[in-house]
Amino acid sequence: MAGKIIEVENLEHSFGDFKAVDDITFSVEEGEIFSFLGPNGAGKSTTINVLTTQLSCQKGSAKVCGFDVRTRPHDVKKSIGIVFQDEVLDRDLTVRETLEFHGRIYSMPRDQRIAREKELIELVELGEKWNERTKNLSGGMKRRLEIARGLMTRPRVLFLDEPTIGLDPQTRLRIWDYIKGINEEGTTIFLTTHYMDEADRLSDRIEIIDRGKIIASGTAESLKNTLGEDMMYLETKDDDKAMEAAKKVAEVSQVKRVSSGLELILSADGAKVMPKVVRSIEKDGIGILSVRMKKPSLDDVFVHYTGREIRDGPAEPLSHMKRRH
Amino acid sequence: MAREFLTVYWREMIRFVRFKGQLFAALVQPALWLLLFGVAMSSNFTGGSIVFPTIPGVVDVDYLTFMAAGVMAMTALFTCLFGGMGLLFDKNWGIMKEMLASPMRSYHIQFGVGLGGVTKSLIQVGLIMGFGLLLGVEFFPGFSGFETVGAVLGILAFVVIFSAGFIFLSAGLAMRVESMESVQAMMTLLTMPLMFSSNALYSTSSFPAWLQAISAVNPLTYFVNGIRYFALGGDFTALGTHYEYTGGDILLSFAYLAVFTGLTSVFAWVSFKRAKVT
Numbered sequence: 001m002a003g004k005i006i007e008v009e010n011l012e013h014s015f016g017d018f019k020a021v022d023d024i025t026f027s028v029e030e031g032e033i034f035s036f037l038g039p040n041g042a043g044k045s046t047t048i049n050v051l052t053t054q055l056s057c058q059k060g061s062a063k064v065c066g067f068d069v070r071t072r073p074h075d076v077k078k079s080i081g082i083v084f085q086d087e088v089l090d091r092d093l094t095v096r097e098t099l100e101f102h103g104r105i106y107s108m109p110r111d112q113r114i115a116r117e118k119e120l121i122e123l124v125e126l127g128e129k130w131n132e133r134t135k136n137l138s139g140g141m142k143r144r145l146e147i148a149r150g151l152m153t154r155p156r157v158l159f160l161d162e163p164t165i166g167l168d169p170q171t172r173l174r175i176w177d178y179i180k181g182i183n184e185e186g187t188t189i190f191l192t193t194h195y196m197d198e199a200d201r202l203s204d205r206i207e208i209i210d211r212g213k214i215i216a217s218g219t220a221e222s223l224k225n226t227l228g229e230d231m232m233y234l235e236t237k238d239d240d241k242a243m244e245a246a247k248k249v250a251e252v253s254q255v256k257r258v259s260s261g262l263e264l265i266l267s268a269d270g271a272k273v274m275p276k277v278v279r280s281i282e283k284d285g286i287g288i289l290s291v292r293m294k295k296p297s298l299d300d301v302f303v304h305y306t307g308r309e310i311r312d313g314p315a316e317p318l319s320h321m322k323r324r325h
Numbered sequence: 326m327a328r329e330f331l332t333v334y335w336r337e338m339i340r341f342v343r344f345k346g347q348l349f350a351a352l353v354q355p356a357l358w359l360l361l362f363g364v365a366m367s368s369n370f371t372g373g374s375i376v377f378p379t380i381p382g383v384v385d386v387d388y389l390t391f392m393a394a395g396v397m398a399m400t401a402l403f404t405c406l407f408g409g410m411g412l413l414f415d416k417n418w419g420i421m422k423e424m425l426a427s428p429m430r431s432y433h434i435q436f437g438v439g440l441g442g443v444t445k446s447l448i449q450v451g452l453i454m455g456f457g458l459l460l461g462v463e464f465f466p467g468f469s470g471f472e473t474v475g476a477v478l479g480i481l482a483f484v485v486i487f488s489a490g491f492i493f494l495s496a497g498l499a500m501r502v503e504s505m506e507s508v509q510a511m512m513t514l515l516t517m518p519l520m521f522s523s524n525a526l527y528s529t530s531s532f533p534a535w536l537q538a539i540s541a542v543n544p545l546t547y548f549v550n551g552i553r554y555f556a557l558g559g560d561f562t563a564l565g566t567h568y569e570y571t572g573g574d575i576l577l578s579f580a581y582l583a584v585f586t587g588l589t590s591v592f593a594w595v596s597f598k599r600a601k602v603t
Contacts (some may be wrong), residue, residue, distance in 0.1 A: 008552065052426060069449040088422045092343055092413075093336065101420075104332035105429045149423075 001040050005157055006051065010060035013046050020046040022212035023060070028205075030156070033179070033189040035052030035203035037196070037298065039308075043212040044192035045085060048161050051190070052082050063252075065156050078106075081155035081187075083146045085162045091135035095126055095145055098134060102149045102231040113152070120148040126180060140171035147178060157188045164198060176202055195297040208302060215305045220298060227296040227304055228253050235261035235289040238283065242288075245281040252277065266295075329429040333437020334444075340411070341445060351445070355453045356399040359460065361391045363396065366526075372565065377565030384466050384561040391563040393457040393464070394552040395525030397480075398487070398545055400453060401446040402519060403489045406512045408442040409495030412504055422602045431597035435496060435590070442492030443485050450484050464556040476555040483551035486579065489584035490544060497593035500600045518543075525549050528566040544585045547578040554578075 006028035013021040021043040028034040036044045040191050049055040051064055053073040061068065067075040089098060096117065103113035121127050124144035129137060134145065143163065150158050160179065164172040179202060193199050199206050200220045207217040216223055236242040239262055244291050246264055251273040254265040266273045270293045281288060305308055353422060367388035370377075379385040412434075415421040424434055458464060465473045495512065502508050522536060523529075523545035529537060540546050550570060553561075559570040 054422075054426060074428055077426065082426050084422055084426075088420055090336070090340075091418075092340055092419050097336075097339065101332060101336055102423065102427075104335075105329050105424060105427045105430075105433075107327070107329060218436075 003030050004028065005065055006034075006086070006190065007063045008047075008051070008060070009062075011047070011050065011057070011062055012048055012059035013043075013055065014058065019212050021050070024209070024212070024214050025060075026207050026214060026217065028157075028190060030188050031183075031186065032204040033183050033191060033202050035199040035206045036190070036192040036209055037194070037199040037206050037302075038192075038209035042194075042209045044072055044194075044209060045161055048159055048190070048192055049207075051076075052080060052159055053077060055183060064174060069086050078153075079156050081150035081153060081158040082158045083143075083150045083158070083163055083194075085165065087142055087146070089134045089142060089146065092133055094131050094133050095121070095129050095137070096131060098145060099152060101151050103170045106153045108153060116152055116154075116322055120151055123151075136260070140167055140174065141172075143167060143175060145271065147175070147182075151187070155187065157190055158182065159191060160191045162192055164195065172198070194218065196302070198242050200298050206298070208298075208305065210302075216301060223298060223301045224296045227300055228265045228267045230266045230273070231294055231300060232264040232266055232274060232277065233258070233261060233290075233292040233294075234264065234277075234281075235291075237287040237289065241284055242281050242286050245276055245284045247284065249276050249280050278305065293308075327430070327433070330433040330435075330437040330440065333424070333434050334440045335526060337411075337438060337441030340445065341441070343449070348356055348436050351404070351449065355396060355449055356456045358396050358400075359389075359393060359453060359457055363457075364460070365394065368448045379562055379565075383567065384558065385399050386466075386557055386561050386563040387463065388564065389457075389461065390463045390557070391553075392526055393453070393462045394556055395523075395549055396457075397450045397453050397484075397552055398523075398525055398549045399520060401447050401484055401488050402491060402545060403434075403516065404446050404449055405491035406495050406516060407439045408438070408445070408492045409497070409499035410505070410508060410512075412438065412496055413502070413508055414498040416500070416602055417505075424490075425600060432594055433601065435493065435593050436599050439489055439492050439590075439593075440498050442496075443488045446484055446488035447481060450480070454480075466558065466561075479555035480552050483548055483555070483579065483582070486582045486586055487544065487548040490582060490589050493586065493589040493593040497589065497596040500593070500596040522546075523549060530566050544582055545591060547581045551575055551582075555562055555602075 004027045008242050011021055011024050012019065023247065028110065035104070036047065038044055046055065050057050051062055051069060051306055053069050053076050061070070063069070064076045065079040067079070069076055069266065092103065099117045099120065100113065103116065108116070124147060126141060126145060126148070129141065132302045134142060147163070163176050163179065167175065176198070179189060191202065203220060205217070205219055206223060207214050208223070209215065216226070234242060234246070239257065243262060246252050246255050246262065251268040252264050255269040256263045264277065274291065274293060278288060278291065299309065370388045412421065425431065454464070465476055468476060498511060501507055518539070522539040524540065524545050525545060529540045529546070532540060553568065554570045554575045559572070561568050
């Protein structure tokens with residue numbers, strides 16, 4: 001049964017003069033994997049913190065599982081699971097104790113708690129580490145333990161704040177598998193990330209956020225399609241003239257200068273448009289040095305809307321960094 | 326019934342016994358105080374160079390016995406004043422976020438940690454008392470078995486109320502400040518005046534008026550009064566000072582500590598309620 005599990009309307013949140021979240025509206029359907037994609041400092045964590053009642057809701061409204069975060073924070077807390085961006089583990093508790101502690105502070109009945117501990121430890125494949133203290137786990141294991149912990153209470157929504165930050169590529173793949181598996185069992189996933197590939201691979205729907213505002217939304221496919229079918233890169237002997245020549249081709253919807261030459265956005269299949277572009281340029285007597293083509297990525301979408309690459313985004317405020325030991 | 330504070334307490338105690346070095350230090354340090362400072366000072370006083378007047382018919386207490394009560398009180402003070410430091414650690418590198426994000430009300434953290442501090446104090450005070458008796462501390466002079474049990478229970482009641490007061494104070498402070506250094510500095514700054522303006526190690530009767538005024542509001546003074554009353558009785562002399570406590574005095578001392586603990590628990594309650602870790 002699909003329905004809206006998260007509803008956010010005109011949400012705003014400021015830290016002093018700095019508007020971290022600036023009038024955003026969106027909703028999440030029950031059962032989907034929803035991603036908030038944006039550079040560091042875009043307002044992703046602030047939004048998650050408001051939705052999980054860690055920060056107060058200053059302006060606008062937000063409902064999670066039908067409960068208003070302002071008036072029913074206790075009910076919101078009971079119905080969600082959270083995996084924090086930083087490592088939030090007691091280094092001196094064992095894997096089992098970590099799960100036990102969580103289940104107990106959420107007032108789970110004992111039998112249910114023990115059953116869930118065993119089930120989840122298998123899911124994230126930490127059975128062998130059952131009695132190991134968390135400080136002896138690798139980064140990926142810690143993350144898996146935190147995900148298992150977030151699932152202890154069978155939350156309807158699991159919030160994952162940058163779940164694979166700082167992990168190696170192989171570990172990231174495994175974490176993605178777990179996230180997909182959990183979602184298939186019915187848990188709605190709210191994910192924030194600044195990794196394009198992560199959002200692309202996992203999400204049913206994506207909102208791209210930058211400087212506190214939502215700048216684009218849709219499925220990964222639809223977002224990429226807003227940029228047309230293909231992208232083409234050209235190096236020529238005279239980019240100015242080549243630009244004029246390329247614009248004459250009907251299927252070229254946009255031409256832009258980039259550091260290495262020209263970037264063309266094509267509205268039709270590139271394999272067919274490319275010869276036309278090449279012909280048009282050569283007809284004007286301009287030498288072509290190289291031609292390259294690719295499918296648009298989410299990165300291109302981000303650049304398209306912001307004029308910046310995602311990794312050029314502003315650094316996180318210092319206060320968020322101090323916990324990284 | 327909400328029992329989440331017991332979970333917080335459970336974790337506090339796991340950590341207490343898991344750090345072997347810290348546990349060892351926590352148990353041995355007070356014993357060393359008693360052994361070194363106590364024996365050194367009392368040999369100074371009883372060596373014969375100073376003769377303190379005694380009153381016929383009133384129990385005269387030797388210095389080791391006198392200061393043992395003080396060492397018990399100071400140990401509880403240190404344990405609890407620094408007991409909130411763990412919270413600061415949890416805030417920066419631990420699971421405070423998890424606890425605050427959970428549906429558990431924040432006062433459960435306060436009471437779980439408080440119960441942990443009180444337990445640690447009780448264990449330490451109990452050990453010093455036992456160790457002191459081995460060293461020759463003459464507690465419970467002329468008490469019957471029944472009176473001794475009552476006296477021990479009285480001492481424990483004082484340990485509980487005093488320890489709760491200071492663990493709430495330090496927990497409340499830890500939830501409000503950001504850096505480890507600033508709490509540590511604050512605690513160190515508090516420790517000295519609390520210790521030296523109290524009657525833990527000497528009599529306050531010959532203090533100048535201003536110092537006596539400080540001593541009179543110092544919770545440690547009332548705690549030590551309580552321990553001495555139960556351990557030594559209501560009428561004794563030590564280092565030439567005559568101590569007389571009535572049951573009423575001790576009830577007032579207890580009431581004073583209860584008020585102090587009430588205030589610090591409200592302070593901690595507000596601190597926890599307002600705490601946000603993001």
